[in-house]
Amino acid sequence: MQNLIDSLAGDLEAAQAVKSSHWKYHAEKGDGFGVLKQSGGMAGAWHWAAQRGLYFGQRDIFSTEEYNQMRDWCQAQGRVLNQNSLLHVFAIRFLHQRLSPVPITCVVGDGQANFAGLWLRMSLPTQKLISINLPEVLIADVSPLVRSGVVSAEQMAVAKTRDELDAALRNDAIQLVMVSANRAEIVKDAGIGLFVNIASFQEMTQQIVDQYFEIVKSNRAWLYCCNREEKTLYGGERIEFKNYAWGDGAQDVFEECPWYTSYYSSRPPFLAKFDGKTLHALVKYA
Numbered sequence: 384m385q386n387l388i389d390s391l392a393g394d395l396e397a398a399q400a401v402k403s404s405h406w407k408y409h410a411e412k413g414d415g416f417g418v419l420k421q422s423g424g425m426a427g428a429w430h431w432a433a434q435r436g437l438y439f440g441q442r443d444i445f446s447t448e449e450y451n452q453m454r455d456w457c458q459a460q461g462r463v464l465n466q467n468s469l470l471h472v473f474a475i476r477f478l479h480q481r482l483s484p485v486p487i488t489c490v491v492g493d494g495q496a497n498f499a500g501l502w503l504r505m506s507l508p509t510q511k512l513i514s515i516n517l518p519e520v521l522i523a524d525v526s527p528l529v530r531s532g533v534v535s536a537e538q539m540a541v542a543k544t545r546d547e548l549d550a551a552l553r554n555d556a557i558q559l560v561m562v563s564a565n566r567a568e569i570v571k572d573a574g575i576g577l578f579v580n581i582a583s584f585q586e587m588t589q590q591i592v593d594q595y596f597e598i599v600k601s602n603r604a605w606l607y608c609c610n611r612e613e614k615t616l617y618g619g620e621r622i623e624f625k626n627y628a629w630g631d632g633a634q635d636v637f638e639e640c641p642w643y644t645s646y647y648s649s650r651p652p653f654l655a656k657f658d659g660k661t662l663h664a665l666v667k668y669a
């Protein structure tokens with residue numbers, strides 16, 4: 384496991400170049416990556432009840448295999464299944480319902496391995512996942528994924544070059560390939576069938592988002608994108624969903640995301656709308 388961490392740590396400096404003002408600010412403060420609550424006490428029961436209230440109209444989600452898998456995985460980590468975990472249950476359920484399985488999926492900007500953990504639990508051993516993120520976040524993902532039994536350290540690889548990526552994708556033993564964001568270009572035209580981006584293009588610069596769209600198009604892949612309609616970052620950059628480089632992708636879905644509308648909290652007003660609309664789209668490039 385240490386060799387993966389050491390390899391990713393080698394990219395910490397270079398990855399500064401692909402951080403927006405949002406991530407530079409939060410990296411300096413040492414926050415912005417969300418807080419994981421350990422289970423135990425009343426925390427689990429409180430989230431359980433709040434979610435059933437907030438998603439009463441979409442309560443079928445609680446009887447899906449995706450939900451059961453997320454619940455069991457959170458239990459294995461001793462952590463609470465919070466709203467962010469549940470949002471990933473909705474997204475993965477949506478993808479399972481809409482798409483046939485593809486051999487290689489790539490998640491860009493995952494957080495707390497919420498996407499990677501559930502996706503891998505449900506797709507091993509027949510599908511591989513590539514995770515592109517800031518190296519500090521990939522480093523933080525390694526141990527929870529291994530300790531909770533999703534993948535072993537031997538089933539993970541770090542790819543820094545196209546040759547290393549190809550070798551990892553050819554190797555039947557490797558299930559998860561991690562790529563530092565400053566090396567994202569190596570996944571161009573790499574046979575990836577599906578890209579997923581949830582709540583993170585909205586915090587990148589337009590230039591970086593454009594670069595990811597080029598990568599998706601070069602793979603002639605599906606893209607599932609779920610992000611704020613618009614957001615202004617600390618440095619004044621304004622990121623708008625409608626201005627992403629959609630190009631001529633065939634749109635299967637393009638609408639307000641039905642589960643990303645409101646949140647619950649233990650303080651008044653207890654239930655509230657998120658700060659701005661979140662849209663989601665499923666698009667196929669040919």
Ligand SMILES: C[S@@+](CC[C@H](N)C(=O)[O-])C[C@H]1O[C@@H](n2cnc3c(N)ncnc32)[C@H](O)[C@@H]1O
Nearest residue numbers: 401491492493494515516517520564581582583
């Ligand atoms: C708000 S978090 C969202 C995390 C997760 N997708 C979720 O929905 O909880 C944004 C993520 O984008 C990642 N990120 C920031 N800049 C990036 C870049 N240039 N390339 C890839 N990921 C990046 C951050 O490290 C973080 O994991």
